[in-house]
Amino acid sequence: MKIKHFLPFALPLALLLGTGMASAQASTPPAGEYIYQGGSGALRVKADGRFDIxxxxxxxxxxxxxxxxxxxxxxxxxxxxxxxxxxxxxKVEVATNGAEQCRDNCGMRATFEGTYTRPAPACTDKAVANSRKSFKRQYDARDYSIALATLSPLLSECDKTLDWITKGWMRNDIALTQFKLNDRAACLKTLQPLSEDAARTDDGIRENYPPADADIFLPVVRATRTNLKLCRG
Structure with a gap:
C-alpha cells in the first residue's frame, strides 16, 4: 500500500544552515503559541519557561x-x-539529543521535531474559526463577493499554519463561492490542488492514505468531486 506522508521530519543541520537557520539562537522562546509545520500541532510556551507540545x-x-x-x-x-x-x-526550531526515550512521547508515525511558527493574527485558530463563521453568514445571505473576500486571503496568508483538512474544506467553500459568482475558471483553479485525489475512487483514496487519514479526507474528496462537476459545467 502506498502511503502519503504529511509531517516532514526535522531538516538536517546542513540544510538548515543553508536556508537561513544559522542565525537561530538557542534560548527560551517568547511566551505564546507556535503552530507546527503543516498546521499539525502546536508548541505553547508560558512566561516562566514551562512548555507543552x-x-x-x-x-x-x-x-x-x-x-x-x-x-x-x-x-x-x-x-x-x-x-x-x-x-x-x-520561528522556533525544535530538536532532540536523539535519545531513544524521546520517542516514548510519540506514536509510531508522529514526530515533534521541526519548525513551529508564531501565526499571524489572522491565522490563529480562533481568528480562522471566526473568519469561517463570518464567511458562512455572508454566503447564506448570498453576499458572495463579500464572502469570497473574507475567506480567500486566508489560503495564502495562513498557508504554513493551516492543517491540510481545513485547507481542503476552505478550497471547496471558496470554489463554490466563485461558481456562484459565475467565475468557473477561478473555481477550477482553486480546486486544482485537490483534483488528483478527486479523480480517485473511494477505494483509491484508502489505498493511498493511512486508514484514519482516509476517513477524515474522504468527505473533502467527495465535496471536491461535486464542485468540480459544477465548475466544469
Whole structure:
C-alpha cells in the first residue's frame, strides 16, 4: 500500500544552515503559541519557561510532552531525552539529543521535531474559526463577493499554519463561492490542488492514505468531486 506522508521530519543541520537557520539562537522562546509545520500541532510556551507540545502525524498518531525550558533546553522528566529550542524571528526550531526515550512521547508515525511558527493574527485558530463563521453568514445571505473576500486571503496568508483538512474544506467553500459568482475558471483553479485525489475512487483514496487519514479526507474528496462537476459545467 502506498502511503502519503504529511509531517516532514526535522531538516538536517546542513540544510538548515543553508536556508537561513544559522542565525537561530538557542534560548527560551517568547511566551505564546507556535503552530507546527503543516498546521499539525502546536508548541505553547508560558512566561516562566514551562512548555507543552502536541502534534499529530499520519494515521492519527500523536506526540505529547511538556517540561521547562532553561537556556534553550528542556530535559524531559524521568528520561534521557533533552529537547532544544532555537529561536529565529517568529520561528522556533525544535530538536532532540536523539535519545531513544524521546520517542516514548510519540506514536509510531508522529514526530515533534521541526519548525513551529508564531501565526499571524489572522491565522490563529480562533481568528480562522471566526473568519469561517463570518464567511458562512455572508454566503447564506448570498453576499458572495463579500464572502469570497473574507475567506480567500486566508489560503495564502495562513498557508504554513493551516492543517491540510481545513485547507481542503476552505478550497471547496471558496470554489463554490466563485461558481456562484459565475467565475468557473477561478473555481477550477482553486480546486486544482485537490483534483488528483478527486479523480480517485473511494477505494483509491484508502489505498493511498493511512486508514484514519482516509476517513477524515474522504468527505473533502467527495465535496471536491461535486464542485468540480459544477465548475466544469
Amino acid at each position: 502536541t502534534t499529530i502525524g499520519a494515521n492519527a498518531h500523536t506526540c505529547a510532552l511538556d517540561g521547562s525550558i532553561v537556556r534553550g533546553k528542556a530535559k524531559i522528566a524521568d528520561s534521557g531525552c533533552i529537547v532544544s529550542f532555537a529561536v529565529n524571528a517568529d
